[in-house]
Amino acid sequence: MRLNLGIVGFGYWGKNLVRNFNNLDSCDIKYVCEKDFSNAQLCKKLYKKINVVSNYSTLLEDESIDAIVIATPxxxxxxLSKKALNxxxxxxxxxxxTSSYKEALELVSLAENKNKLLMVDHTxxxxxxxxxxxxxxxxxxxGEIQYLDSTRINLxxxxxxxxxxxxxxxxxxxxCNYILDKKLISVQAVGVSHTDNKIENIAYLTLKYENNIIAHFNCSWVSPVKIxxxxxxxxxxxxxxxDMEPTEKIKIYDSGYSHKSKEDISEILVDYRTGDINVPKININEALTLMAEDFINCVNNKSLPVSNALLALEVVAILDAxxxxxxxxxxxxSFN
Ligand SMILES: NC(=O)c1ccc[n+]([C@@H]2O[C@H](COP(=O)([O-])OP(=O)(O)OC[C@H]3O[C@@H](n4cnc5c(N)ncnc54)[C@H](O)[C@@H]3O)[C@@H](O)[C@H]2O)c1
Structure with a gap:
């Protein structure tokens, strides 16, 4: 079925969503709801066939609208999600x-009760x-994953x-949760704010999973370089x-180590291995197109998207913790 969409928010990311959904044959964007005058004007200029409105109720009260896409703060x-589901x-x-676990749980159970798809754009x-x-x-x-270590920093x-x-x-x-698919054991974080509003602009997050797996994330808005x-x-x-590499985004190192304890377990012998580096070919299609297609297909087929609500709920549970x-x-x- 060709779906009718209403998209809320035509800011930085909303523009990308509108462009991608607009390119799909499987849906029509009937409305964009944008309360900022200049963003609304830009949308009108770029997309002559889309109705640009400032009142969210217009989208909700139009019974021909099947789905709402939300790209607001x-x-x-x-x-906004609760209203749409209702x-x-x-x-x-x-x-x-959402910005709290309690709210996320409420939305997931509301979507279940209403038998509607709730999906989050984890692009x-x-x-x-x-x-x-x-x-x-x-x-x-x-092999068995032992650690993940991520740096996501820029100005x-x-x-x-x-x-x-x-x-x-x-x-x-x-x-991390998608590729590991392992039970989370604990969450620990430290962060600092350098502004009067006390909102942390640098933070380090450590997650422990079963099988002794550790994941560490360094996030910052105040780095001079983008990593x-x-x-x-x-x-x-x-x-x-x-991810900053244009094409060779992944390199697989045949590197590793093996170790054995000596009789005295305070001493261990470690052998290192450094072998070839392999650069696999990856699909370079725009991720947002695939995400948009997944949403439309899953609404039509009543199936579970890759970026489903339970994965999104786990993400919020970790952020909340x-x-x-x-x-x-x-x-x-502790998550035990
Ligand atoms: N998936 C990604 O990679 C990715 C990247 C960037 C941002 N985001 C997410 O996208 C969301 C929006 O971020 P952004 O950077 O585009 O923000 P933004 O401030 O640039 O845009 C938000 C827009 O929503 C409009 N808006 C806010 N409340 C509204 C309402 N009630 N009715 C109508 N319009 C309203 C604002 O006027 C603004 O134009 C956030 O949740 C952010 O986390 C996702």
Whole structure:
């Protein structure tokens, strides 16, 4: 079925969503709702056939609208998504799902009760790089994963509603949970604010998973250089995922180590291995197109998207715990 969409927010990311959904044959964007005058004017200029409105109720009350796509600041996600679900619309909302775990749980159960799709745009799950890493893990090419170490820093836009972890870490957490698929044991975070509003602009998040797996994320809005790099260490291979590389985003290092304890267990012998570096070919299609297609297909087929609500709920659970950890002197929050 060809779906009728209403998209809320034509800011930085909303423009990308409108462009992608507008290119699909499987849907029509009937409305864009934008309350900022200049963004609304720009939308009207670029998309003559779309009705640009400033009142959200217009989208909700139009019974021909099947789904609402929400690309507004994080602290508005809960209210806008809840209204859309209550008006029996399917919902695609930007990451993170909400700004608290309590709100996220409420939305997930509302969507279930209403029998509507609630999906979150964790865009990275649709990138060629992450799809390739997932494939490598599933085919046991990397071995048992031991660690993930991610750096996501730049001179970024200070958000007014959420800290740097809520802004940037959803990408890392969604990638990590998606490729690991392991039970989370604990969450610990530390962060600092250098502004009067006390919203942390630098933060470090550490997650522990079963099987002694550790993941560490460094997120910052105040770095002079832009780095988007994730290291994934396995018992067979180590992967460097550099998202700033135009094509060679993934490099697989045949590097590793083996160790054995001597009789005296305070001493161990470690043998290092450094072998070839392999650069696999990855799909370079725009991730947002695949994400948009997944949403439309899953509404039509009543199926589960890659970036489904349960994954999104786990992301918010971790962010919520990270915030509690920061506020309690980096206490380790147990998920056992
Ligand atoms: N998936 C990604 O990679 C990615 C990248 C960037 C941003 N995002 C997410 O996208 C969302 C929006 O971020 P952004 O950077 O585009 O913000 P933005 O401030 O640039 O744009 C938000 C737009 O929403 C409009 N808006 C806000 N409330 C509204 C309402 N009630 N009705 C109508 N219009 C309203 C604002 O006027 C603004 O134009 C956030 O959740 C952010 O986390 C996702």
């Amino acid at each position: 994080v602290d508005t996600h809960f209210t 008006y029996n619309k399917h919902v695609l909302v930007e990451k993170p799902l 990275f799950l649709y990138t060629g790089a992450v799809i390739k890493i997932k494939e490598l893990v599933e085919k046991n090419k990397i 970024g836009l200070f958000q007014h509603d959420v800290n740097v972890l809520w802004d940037l870490a959803p990408h890392d957490i969604s990638i 988007r790099q994730m290291l994934i260490g396995g018992t067979k291979k180590m992967v460097v995922y550099n 990270a915030e509690r950890s920061i506020n309690s002197n980096s206490k380790e929050i």
